[in-house]
Amino acid sequence: MAKTVADGFFNDPRLAQAKKLIHEALGEHSSKITGVRPADPELKESYQALLKKVADYRGGALFYNYLGSGIGNGPLVELADGSVKYDFITGIGVHYMGHSHPGVIEAQLKGAVSNTVMNGHLQQNTDTAALLELISHEACKYGAGVKNVFISTSGAMANENAFKIIFQKRFPANRFFAFEKCFAGRTLGMAWVTDKAAYRQGLPKTLDVDYIPFYCEGDHQGSINAAVAAMKKQITRFPGMHAGFVMEVIQGENGSWVGNTEYFEALIKVCRENNISVFIDEVQSFARTTELFAFQHFKLDKHADVVAIGKNSQVCATLFTDDHKPKPGLMSQTFTGSAAQIAAAYYVINSIVTGGYLGADGKIERLHRRFKANLERISNKNPDKLKGPFGIGAMVAMSVFNGDEPKSKAFTIKLFENGVLSFMAGGHPTTRVRFLMPVMATEERHIDEVCAIIEKTLSEMD
Ligand SMILES: Cc1ncc(COP(=O)(O)O)c(C=O)c1O
The missing domain is CATH 3.40.640.10 (Type I PLP-dependent aspartate aminotransferase-like (Major domain))
Known part of the structure; x- marks a missing residue:
């Protein structure tokens, strides 16, 4: 059968070898990201300067002090200040596969x-x-x-x-x-x-x-x-x-x-x-x-x-x-x-x-049930601070401090500092905090850890 030049190129063993090397390097480095961690004090100054530069050139500060370093591991993402956070907002619902997913990187390499x-x-x-x-x-x-x-x-x-x-x-x-x-x-x-x-x-x-x-x-x-x-x-x-x-x-x-x-x-x-x-x-x-x-x-x-x-x-x-x-x-x-x-x-x-994500017992529903159970438990312990959860499947939300907008904002920022990315939604008087988790990369244990950080953050706020 006739072949194009491209058939030869995309099947060239050197490309396969290059991909193998990239995967090896990625796996080796990405696996060093194992959990939430604070910023590296030595990077603090350069990071603040970078944030300021971005704010100056884009004409306004970012909502979060977030500049990614370019690597992550599943639901965890490294920031350029060396900190690691759970990404439970995924660019407002884009990074379904989490960070540095080998399959996605392989697909992108072809492109x-x-x-x-x-x-x-x-x-x-x-x-x-x-x-x-x-x-x-x-x-x-x-x-x-x-x-x-x-x-x-x-x-x-x-x-x-x-x-x-x-x-x-x-x-x-x-x-x-x-x-x-x-x-x-x-x-x-x-x-x-x-x-x-x-x-x-x-x-x-x-x-x-x-x-x-x-x-x-x-x-x-x-x-x-x-x-x-x-x-x-x-x-x-x-x-x-x-x-x-x-x-x-x-x-x-x-x-x-x-x-x-x-x-x-x-x-x-x-x-x-x-x-x-x-x-x-x-x-x-x-x-x-x-x-x-x-x-x-x-x-x-x-x-x-x-x-x-x-x-x-x-x-x-x-x-x-x-x-x-x-x-x-x-x-x-x-x-x-x-x-x-x-x-x-x-x-x-x-x-x-x-991949088993859809259906009544697919991964989306399983993650939803785990998230819901955790948030219900926290709500029962803190009925004045957390209400909900609301939503469906991989769209989970809650309200904190009865939907008060400034307090909800302060909560999301504190949650970010403590290691979890979420985002506000809606507005007064029904402001909510919502999560769009990276379904492909999230396991039930990650949800438990995220919820422990939510609970800790609530306990730090009056
Ligand atoms: C329901 C809905 N429609 C449209 C949009 C706009 O999409 P984009 O931000 O990619 O332009 C969004 C973004 O949040 C959305 O949630």
């Missing part, structure tokens, strides 16, 4: 030695074909129709593309529905979808969005009735003007608030009766429930017209049905993703679907 830095829509290498097939196949395995996959570079861009597809299909309808307190990104368009005033302060208005109250676990039927009534009211006010409904089925940035199948189905029924497209924003929920896609977890397969993914998928993408195919010219991008990123995305997604 790193390929001909260019970047793939774009005019010129893509063969790895893209395999990735598109994997994502499409997994998305449609229970009968969903979102078989077309358009790769892009951020969650906000994947969402922009979703909105464009839907507006074009539903022209001249020019409004959208979204959930109250949703997060959709920060482009000029998405800043008007994300339900947070501070994120669009001073920006010209780009989109008209009508907000629907999100599902409330304590009031199942009441929240369904209220949401359906709110939708119908807006449809009466703006007849025929709603193009789509962006559904963030688990609200991540708001603090891991979880939706419900019956609730979504009731809203989707109204969408169907009024020619409104259903867009599921899975940028944060992808690979964090019992299924690869949260729409599969909620059994909404037959209803999804458009879906966006990001974060855990390592590349971002917009998936859509044949019925929602855009006209030529609507979408294209110079950057779809680097070769290393595309190779890593295939490795990570393929590992998730084949």
